[in-house]
Structure formats: C-alpha cells, structure tokens
Amino acid sequence: MSWRDTLPPVRGKLLHDEPLAAFTWFRVGGAADVLFLPADADDLAAFLKALDPAVPVTVLGVGSNVIVRDGGVEGVVIRLAGRPFAAITTEDDTITAGAGALDAMVAKASARAGLAGLEFYAGIPGTIGGALTMNAGCYGSETKDVLVSAWGLTRRGERVDYAVADFGYTYRHSEAPADILWIEATYRGTPDDPEAVAARIADITARRETTQPIREKTGGSTFKNPPGHSSWKLVDEAGWRGRLHKVTGGGAMFSELHSNFMINPGEATAADIEGLGEAVRADVLATTGVQLDWEIKRIGRPK
Numbered sequence: 001m002s003w004r005d006t007l008p009p010v011r012g013k014l015l016h017d018e019p020l021a022a023f024t025w026f027r028v029g030g031a032a033d034v035l036f037l038p039a040d041a042d043d044l045a046a047f048l049k050a051l052d053p054a055v056p057v058t059v060l061g062v063g064s065n066v067i068v069r070d071g072g073v074e075g076v077v078i079r080l081a082g083r084p085f086a087a088i089t090t091e092d093d094t095i096t097a098g099a100g101a102l103d104a105m106v107a108k109a110s111a112r113a114g115l116a117g118l119e120f121y122a123g124i125p126g127t128i129g130g131a132l133t134m135n136a137g138c139y140g141s142e143t144k145d146v147l148v149s150a151w152g153l154t155r156r157g158e159r160v161d162y163a164v165a166d167f168g169y170t171y172r173h174s175e176a177p178a179d180i181l182w183i184e185a186t187y188r189g190t191p192d193d194p195e196a197v198a199a200r201i202a203d204i205t206a207r208r209e210t211t212q213p214i215r216e217k218t219g220g221s222t223f224k225n226p227p228g229h230s231s232w233k234l235v236d237e238a239g240w241r242g243r244l245h246k247v248t249g250g251g252a253m254f255s256e257l258h259s260n261f262m263i264n265p266g267e268a269t270a271a272d273i274e275g276l277g278e279a280v281r282a283d284v285l286a287t288t289g290v291q292l293d294w295e296i297k298r299i300g301r302p303k
Contacts, residue, residue, distance in 0.1 A: 004034055008050035011039040020068045023060060023079065025125070026262075027217045028270040029068025030300060032058075032077035040084040041153070041183050048157030048181075051076065057155060058299055059181055061127040062102065065134075065220045070248070070270045071301030078181065080129060085183070090115070093189055094148065099129030099182040103136065104205075106187075111198040115189025117146045122201045123208050125220055129182045134295075135169040139204060144169040150185040172224050172295060213255040217264035222254075222277055223292040231292060232260035234284045240276075247275035248303070254280070262296075274298055 007014055018035035021027050038044035048057070056075030060066065080086075085100030090113040097106045107122035120141035121131070130136060132150055135143045147164045154160055160180060168175030208214060223231040235241065241259040244251040250267030253276065254260070262273055281292045 003052055003055055006052075007034065008047050010036065010047050011043045013037040018077075020060070020063075020073065020077065024063035024066055024068055024219075025217060026063075026067060026219050026264050026268070026270070026273055028070070028264060028268060028273060030070050030072030030270075030303065032073045034076045036076050036078045037081055038078065038085075044078065044080075044181065044183075045153050045157040045159070048153060048155060050157075053155070057179070057181075059129065060299075061100070061130045062125075064125040064127075065130060065296055067219065067270050067274050067296060067298045069274070069298065069300035070303035073300040080127075080181075080183075093191060094186055095189060096184060096186045097128045098184050099127060099132070099152070101128050102126075103128065103131055107201050108198075110187075110189050111194055111201055113189070114192055114194040114197065116192035116197050116200075117141075117189045118187060119197060119200045119204060122204045125214070128185050132167075132182045132185055133174060133176075133178075134172050135167070135174055136172075139207075142169070142171075146187045146189065148186045148188050150182055152180040152182040152184075154181075155179045211258055213257045213261050213263055216255065216261075217268075218255065218261050219273075219296050221260050221295050222262050223260060223281075224295045226290050226292065229290055230260075232258060234288065234290060234292065235259040235280055238280065238283050238287060240280050240283070245272065245276040245279055247271040252276045269303075270300075271302065 015035040017031045019031045021029045058077045060079050080100035085098040088097045088109045103121040103124040110118040123138040124136050131143050149163050151161045225231050236259040240254050242256045244253045248271040249269030252268040252272040255263050
C-alpha cells in the first residue's frame with residue numbers, strides 16, 4: 001500500500017497524478033504525485049498534522065516564478081487557491097492579505113485605501129506567499145520595507161507568527177525556515193491621495209508592459225543581480241538574447257525584449273528552460289568570472 005492510499009481526510013480536494021504545467025507561467029513540467037487544494041487554513045493545518053512526516057510537501061503559488069521539472073514533483077504539492085487564501089482587507093494604515101492573493105491585487109487595494117508604499121507590488125507577477133519567501137521587490141522597493149508581520153504553518157501543521165525582523169531579510173532572501181507555509185501577511189502603508197497612488201501603479205504597470213515579455217510564456221526575472229552588475233547586461237553581452245537553446249524539446253530562449261526573462265516560444269520542455277539557464281550561467285562565469293544565481297525556483301524531478 002502506498003502513502004497515497006492512506007492520506008488524511010480533507011474538506012478540500014486531493015488530486016492524484018495531477019499535471020502541473022497548466023499551473024505555471026512557462027506551461028511546462030510533469031505531474032504532482034498528489035495535488036492538495038485545501039478548503040481553508042484549518043483544513044490545511046489538520047492535513048499537515050496527520051500527514052506522514054516522511055512525505056515531501058511543496059507549495060505552489062500562481063506559478064509565475066517557478067520551473068516544474070518534466071519528471072513531476074514528489075510527494076504532496078499544495079496550492080493555496082480561492083477566496084480563503086486570497087482575501088485582502090484594509091484597516092487604518094494596514095493591509096492584510098492572504099498568501100494566495102496576487103501581489104498586483106494588493107497594490108490595487110492599497111490605492112483604493114489611499115495607502116502609499118505598496119505600489120511596487122504591481123510590478124511583481126506572483127502571490128504574497130512567494131513575496132514573503134523571497135523578499136520580492138522591484139523598482140527600488142522590497143517586501144521588507146512595508147511588511148509588519150505574517151503567520152503560517154509548519155510542516156507539522158503548527159502555527160508560527162513572524163514580525164518583519166524575524167525574517168532576517170536580505171536581497172531576494174529570507175532566513176525563515178523554507179518549510180513554513182505562509183497563510184497571511186500584514187503590511188503598513190503611508191496615507192496618501194488614492195488617485196496619486198493609482199497613478200504610480202499605472203506608471204509601473206505601463207513600464208512593465210513595455211519592457212518585459214508579459215504576454216509570453218515566461219517566469220519573471222531569471223537571475224538575481226550580482227553585486228555591481230545587472231543580470232540582463234551579462235546575459236546580453238554573452239550573446240544569449242533571442243538565442244534558441246534545445247535540450248529535449250522545441251527549445252527556450254531569453255527574450256528579445258528583456259534578456260533576464262526566459263521564454264517558452266512554443267514547445268519547450270522544462271529541461272530546455274532550465275538547461276538554457278545553466279548554459280548561460282556557465283558561459284557568463286567562464287567569460288566574466290561573475291556568478292549568476294537563480295531567482296526562479298526549480299522544483300521536481302528530471303525526466
């Protein structure tokens with residue numbers, strides 16, 4: 001009997017061998033051994049408490065900053081979808097958002113509430129859970145600048161509460177344990193004219209649309225910026241902009257529009273996309289001595 005035959009009862013959905021490509025922006029990757037869509041935080045906590053500790057657990061947000069490898073993902077993949085995990089509320093100068101809420105929707109909520117400081121979230125194609133995990137930021141602002149606190153669940157289903165100082169945030173990095181499943185975060189904004197906040201969000205959105213391949217099958221910024229360097233310049237100077245790279249499928253490339261964004265131009269596999277990133281990292285290191293570190297998360301098994 002497999003561990004999949006003895007899973008705890010849930011109020012949400014448990015899907016066996018569920019393909020994950022449709023849940024990612026790259027539209028590639030294999031299946032989850034089990035995909036769990038919890039009904040709410042209590043459902044998730046009860047499931048985690050009863051789940052065999054040996055079973056791996058992976059959280060998948062909106063799939064905007066992840067490569068799911070072609071062999072699929074071992075164990076249980078948890079996706080926090082639906083209203084219980086995407087609610088956004090405002091009170092005075094604070095905004096509270098579920099981990100499944102889109103960053104851009106939190107930015108828009110801040111405009112409606114007349115709170116400045118969260119406009120940059122309009123430029124991040126992900127969810128609050130991912131933003132907490134990686135100190136997401138752009139255009140000179142980061143999550144740590146506006147976060148007050150967050151709470152989540154451990155792999156054992158126990159609640160943990162974090163103040164912003166507890167995260168130990170640095171550039172695109174948190175010292176919080178990687179196995180925490182974030183449920184909700186609270187931010188503090190600065191009172192401002194709602195129309196002024198909305199105008200800044202519109203500017204960020206327009207800038208992103210003209211400089212990033214957001215209509216493509218992409219995954220956001222591929223590499224972190226090394227100290228003193230811009231990743232896109234290193235990729236561009238190495239000759240990888242628009243250059244097709246194949247491993248097992250139709251190939252992947254760095255966008256002609258922005259050379260720190262990989263795209264799936266049609267029939268790429270996860271191996272094509274990850275292989276492209278690794279080829280560029282090796283090339284840039286060999287020619288410049290600069291190490292490019294992945295910003296995109298890669299999960300699962302090679303095929």
